[in-house]
Amino acid sequence: MSETVQNPREIPNGPRTRLLALSQARGVSLAALSELLGRNPSYLQQFIRKGSPRKLEEQDRATLARFLGVDEEELREPQENSYEKLPGPRAAAEWVGVPRLDLGAAAGAGRVPGTEAAFDTFRFSRRWLEEQGLARAELSAIRVEGDSMEPLLNDGDEILVDRAPRPFRDGIHVVRLGDTLMVKRVASAGPGRVVLLSQNFAYPPVEVAAEEVTIIGRVVWKGGRV
Numbered sequence: 001m002s003e004t005v006q007n008p009r010e011i012p013n014g015p016r017t018r019l020l021a022l023s024q025a026r027g028v029s030l031a032a033l034s035e036l037l038g039r040n041p042s043y044l045q046q047f048i049r050k051g052s053p054r055k056l057e058e059q060d061r062a063t064l065a066r067f068l069g070v071d072e073e074e075l076r077e078p079q080e081n082s083y084e085k086l087p088g089p090r091a092a093a094e095w096v097g098v099p100r101l102d103l104g105a106a107a108g109a110g111r112v113p114g115t116e117a118a119f120d121t122f123r124f125s126r127r128w129l130e131e132q133g134l135a136r137a138e139l140s141a142i143r144v145e146g147d148s149m150e151p152l153l154n155d156g157d158e159i160l161v162d163r164a165p166r167p168f169r170d171g172i173h174v175v176r177l178g179d180t181l182m183v184k185r186v187a188s189a190g191p192g193r194v195v196l197l198s199q200n201f202a203y204p205p206v207e208v209a210a211e212e213v214t215i216i217g218r219v220v221w222k223g224g225r226v
Contacts, residue, residue, distance in 0.1 A: 019064070031044075033064060072119075099141065143158050173215050
């Protein structure tokens with residue numbers, strides 16, 4: 001059955017018009033794009049024709065942008081721009097963008113990392129970062145995969161990693177061991193040795209030579225669903 005959509009000239013300018021134009025240019029149906037999102041086949045048709053939902057969810061927008069090969073901003077409602085909501089000419093200077101990387105740090109046995117590319121951005125208050133002692137941090141956000149760091153870090157949590165060069169001290173770090181990326185508590189185990197510790201006692205400590213481990217950065221904040 002063929003899809004029926006409004007004439008683009010009858011659709012308000014913005015992400016709806018752009019999404020319809022992109023789908024037609026790529027020769028992919030709105031139903032197929034909806035299924036790509038794990039949605040009802042009529043989901044995007046309703047979004048374009050009836051404005052329901054009012055705006056695309058952030059993850060849906062990111063998925064569509066990657067599939068269609070466009071910048072995510074092309075599918076964002078103008079009023080969603082955080083800077084436009086902030087009063088005063090200095091508003092933009094009060095916020096810091098932190099890239100969300102397309103990486104998962106395994107809280108488990110480890111995994112081969114994905115492509116280190118930013119697919120989205122978190123915006124943090126500059127004042128809040130200063131209050132947390134992170135004003136000079138080199139931050140990026142990645143997700144936690146697995147259960148070995150529970151209950152401190154849960155599968156699906158997002159963590160902020162400070163990559164700024166600093167002297168090593170015991171703590172929660174994202175590390176690379178061989179070809180795998182992991183988040184672990186890293187502690188000194190004597191001269192030239194470190195131990196990778198899990199919070200979940202079902203996972204035994206892993207002791208290795210310090211030179212075998214690359215410290216990517218220190219975990220300084222976490223966020224996740226309740």
